[in-house]
Amino acid sequence: MKSYHQYCALARGLDVLGDRWSMLIIRELSLRDCRYTDIRDGLPGIASNLLAERLRELSHAGVVERYESPKPIASALYRLTLRGRELLPAMHAIVRWASPLMVSGPADGDHERGRWTAFAADAFLGGPGADATTLSVQMGDDEEPIVIDIAAGDVSVRIGTDDHADVRVHGSNWMQLGLLSGELSFSEATRLIEITGSRTAVRKLRGVLHRRRTVGSPIAAVGGR
Amino acid sequence: MKSYHQYCALARGLDVLGDRWSMLIIRELSLRDCRYTDIRDGLPGIASNLLAERLRELSHAGVVERYESPKPIASALYRLTLRGRELLPAMHAIVRWASPLMVSGPADGDHERGRWTAFAADAFLGGPGADATTLSVQMGDDEEPIVIDIAAGDVSVRIGTDDHADVRVHGSNWMQLGLLSGELSFSEATRLIEITGSRTAVRKLRGVLHRRRTVGSPIAAVGGR
DNA sequence: CCGCATCCGGGGCGATACTG
DNA sequence: CAGTATCGCCCCGGATGCGG
Numbered sequence: 001m002k003s004y005h006q007y008c009a010l011a012r013g014l015d016v017l018g019d020r021w022s023m024l025i026i027r028e029l030s031l032r033d034c035r036y037t038d039i040r041d042g043l044p045g046i047a048s049n050l051l052a053e054r055l056r057e058l059s060h061a062g063v064v065e066r067y068e069s070p071k072p073i074a075s076a077l078y079r080l081t082l083r084g085r086e087l088l089p090a091m092h093a094i095v096r097w098a099s100p101l102m103v104s105g106p107a108d109g110d111h112e113r114g115r116w117t118a119f120a121a122d123a124f125l126g127g128p129g130a131d132a133t134t135l136s137v138q139m140g141d142d143e144e145p146i147v148i149d150i151a152a153g154d155v156s157v158r159i160g161t162d163d164h165a166d167v168r169v170h171g172s173n174w175m176q177l178g179l180l181s182g183e184l185s186f187s188e189a190t191r192l193i194e195i196t197g198s199r200t201a202v203r204k205l206r207g208v209l210h211r212r213r214t215v216g217s218p219i220a221a222v223g224g225r
Numbered sequence: 226m227k228s229y230h231q232y233c234a235l236a237r238g239l240d241v242l243g244d245r246w247s248m249l250i251i252r253e254l255s256l257r258d259c260r261y262t263d264i265r266d267g268l269p270g271i272a273s274n275l276l277a278e279r280l281r282e283l284s285h286a287g288v289v290e291r292y293e294s295p296k297p298i299a300s301a302l303y304r305l306t307l308r309g310r311e312l313l314p315a316m317h318a319i320v321r322w323a324s325p326l327m328v329s330g331p332a333d334g335d336h337e338r339g340r341w342t343a344f345a346a347d348a349f350l351g352g353p354g355a356d357a358t359t360l361s362v363q364m365g366d367d368e369e370p371i372v373i374d375i376a377a378g379d380v381s382v383r384i385g386t387d388d389h390a391d392v393r394v395h396g397s398n399w400m401q402l403g404l405l406s407g408e409l410s411f412s413e414a415t416r417l418i419e420i421t422g423s424r425t426a427v428r429k430l431r432g433v434l435h436r437r438r439t440v441g442s443p444i445a446a447v448g449g450r
Numbered sequence: 451c452c453g454c455a456t457c458c459g460g461g462g463c464g465a466t467a468c469t470g
Numbered sequence: 471c472a473g474t475a476t477c478g479c480c481c482c483g484g485a486t487g488c489g490g
Contacts, residue, residue: 013323
């Protein structure tokens with residue numbers, strides 16, 4: 001995209017991030033390092049030349065870097081730089097703002113990925129003021145399940161399974177997102193989707209989600225006018 | 226822009242905000258209600274049909290609304306809805322991320338506006354965890370000066386002047402931004418630009434800026450990987 | 451198979467002109 | 471002042487090809 005040519009931090013930020021697909025590329029790299037094709041799989045409809053071009057631009061901006069993968073893997077990988085990871089708070093803020101747009105569920109023809117739900121989980125549970133309990137949650141059933149690890153205020157989300165998870169949440173991305181964002185109350189969620197685990201672990205999850213919803217409401221942060 | 230057709234909160238957010246100029250329109254409306262031409266003045270180079278189209282889209286998304294102005298003014302105005310104001314935390318996060326891109330100063334041909342600096346001031350000083358002191362700061366000299374009012378933890382920024390301001394900061398947008406973002410240390414700033422006011426008021430400002438820089442460092446928020 | 455580069459319609463964007 | 475209309479152009483989307 002052409003630069004806005006404005007001496008304004010927002011405009012300069014958008015000069016880097018504002019191109020179509022750019023933020024979604026960063027989303028893909030936020031959970032794991034990716035091969036070219038892995039990124040492509042997360043961006044249905046992108047033209048291959050565009051992906052290459054975006055990776056060059058983001059690389060030049062110092063947000064993404066390419067490196068030769070270690071021995072077992074036969075290909076190069078892309079990953080976020082530190083500067084790139086510093087973008088996550090901003091993108092998580094967009095996720096929180098957009099969560100009301102998700103209550104209607106997937107539209108006809110919408111693509112779905114478990115890792116996109118993981119990205120949202122990071123947005124809702126992570127960041128400063130995270131919960132101080134310890135809990136591991138396994139979410140999603142079939143393809144691309146995710147694990148949320150809460151350990152003394154530090155929240156990490158990854159793709160994969162954990163056989164020793166304290167709680168298991170089975171349900172569509174729609175239901176998972178509703179539970180995480182708080183658009184779906186915990187009691188409603190327990191009726192609509194299967195949540196298994198010890199009584200205390202389930203209560204812990206309920207506590208974490210409830211606290212997350214009441215702290216740092218966006219309305220309060222907007223302030224006066 | 227065409228929808229990404231992804232059931233992902235980030236993608237759905239960008240379906241609303243991702244078009245060229247959209248976020249900059251919201252920036253313009255964040256400080257004051259605007260006439261069509263006022264917005265246009267803040268977006269040098271936008272085609273007028275695009276501005277009209279974006280306003281329609283943002284209006285349809287419930288972010289912006291048009292209303293008939295009260296008597297003395299002879300025209301319609303645009304303003305952010307509540308839903309639109311809830312976007313500010315996300316846009317402020319982008320501003321904070323992009324502030325290192327501003328240290329090089331305005332590039333050749335860059336447009337400048339005092340209100341863009343005001344928007345950045347909001348990003349750096351506002352939000353939760355704001356300072357609990359009381360202080361009014363007048364910034365910028367000639368065209369479009371701004372006033373920052375800090376009153377018991379509530380920060381509000383507006384365009385205009387305040388003859389009773391506690392501190393006055395004279396200097397280019399470049400210098401003002403450096404001071405606000407912390408890329409310029411306060412002691413450097415006092416050498417490079419004129420900061421006038423009572424000794425205690427200047428110390429207060431120094432305290433506010435210093436506290437803002439040390440609290441909520443982005444690095445800590447990114448977390449492990 | 452992976453990581454692109456190339457080619458080619460179509461539509462979004464930029465610039466200007468025009469109107470109530 | 472507040473838009474609408476028009477016209478190139480370039481970016482984007484989709485397909486194909488090709489070297490490693």
